[in-house]
Amino acid sequence: MKLHFSIIIPVYNRPQEIDELLDSLVKQTFTQDFEVLIIEDGSTNKSKNVFEKYQEQLNVKYFFKENSGAGASRNFGMQKATGNYFIILDSDVIVPKQYLEFVYHQLTENYTDAFGGPDAAHHSFTALQKAINYSMTSFLTTGGIRGKKKGVGKFQLRSFNLGISKKAFEVTQGFSAIKTGEDIDLTFRLWEKGFKTQLISEAFVYHKRRSTIKQFFKQTYSFGTARPILNKKYPESRKITFWFPSLFILGFDVSILLLFFKVTELIQLYLFYFIILFLDSLFRTQKIKVAFLSIITSFTQFLGYGLGFLESLIFKNK
Structure with a gap:
């Protein structure tokens, strides 16, 4: 089957991000035709x-619709697309120039009806954005919880960077109405229908994610609230590792309380962990500021995910 890519980009009040993403798509080394669909999800600051x-540099189409969320906007874009393989990107990513070339080569050599790719920090990112990227991708944090298996049929898709065939979209009807965790939900529905997924490790994007600690906390809190709901819907997906952030935060609280009784062993374990985290981030980023911020962003990630998980488990998932 000859692949014809349609790139779907939902956007909400982020014209500057779309500008940077489209500029990176112009620079692709991929020589075959592809189309780009921008789905404006009810923005007031339009793109x-x-x-x-x-328009003169890309085969790009623009659609404005009422606000309905990213999942519904992605489905809208896939309904309007003319290609036979859809690539879904968040508006806050930048695509390396060989991205489409890597995707095309891998799908030609080892075709699956869906794929996902990782993310990385661009050199232009702020120190905080680089620290957030570290926390979201490091094995020492909850970045190690999301499925990273490279085996075909085992990789859980991520909505900021994924591909799905037109056939698979028509069978599954794309993203569900779940507001958070919709990519995981799509993954399980694809597997239930017999479709395979894969990780294309070379098809990474530079993902800005969130630019403040408050925004990052809200994002990870949403991730945490989604997990018990998904566990209930797909019991086979349950893992003890999903409890780790909540246990980490509860244990940290206990370690602080124990200090009043002059028991320091537990807090020393946490300090040792943060030192390891700092050294690992320093080794990976070569930036002291990023390494220090990585301690803050990793704690924020544990706190947001852990509290969201517990809140959803206790109050929303009965």
Whole structure:
């Protein structure tokens, strides 16, 4: 089957991000035709001027619709697309110039009806964005919880960077109405229908994620609230590791309380962990500031995910 890519980009009030993403798509080394669909999800700060800027450089189409969330916007884009393989990107990513080339080569050599790719920190990112990227990808944090298996049929998709065939979209009807964890939900529904997924490790994107601690906390809190709901819907997906962030936060609270009784062993374990985290981030990023911030972002990640998990488990998942 000859692949014809349609790139779907939902956007909400982020014209600057769309500009950077489209600029990176212009620079692709991929020589075959592909189309780009921008789905404006009820934005007040619209991206239409950015779309017009790239009309002569890309086969780009612009659609404005009422606000309904990213999942519904992705489905809308896939319904409007003319390609036979859809690539879903978040508006806050930048695509390396060989991205489409890697995807095309891998799918030609080892075809699956869905794939996902990892993310990385771009050199232009702020120190905080690089620290957030470290926390979201490190094995020492909850970045190690999400499935990273490279085996075909085992990789759980991530909504900021994934591909799905037109056939698989038509069978599954794409993303469900779940607001958080919709990519995991899609993964399980694909597997139930007999479709396979894979990780294309070379098809990474530079993902900005969130630019403040408050935004990052809200994002990880949402991830945490989604997990018990998904566990209930797909019992086979339950893992003891999903409890780790909540246990980490509860244990940290206990370690602080124990200090009042002059018991320091538990807090020393946490300090040792943060030192290891700092050294690992320093080794990976070569930046002292990023390494220090990685301690803060990793704790924020545990706190957000852990509290969200417990809140959802106790109050929303009865």
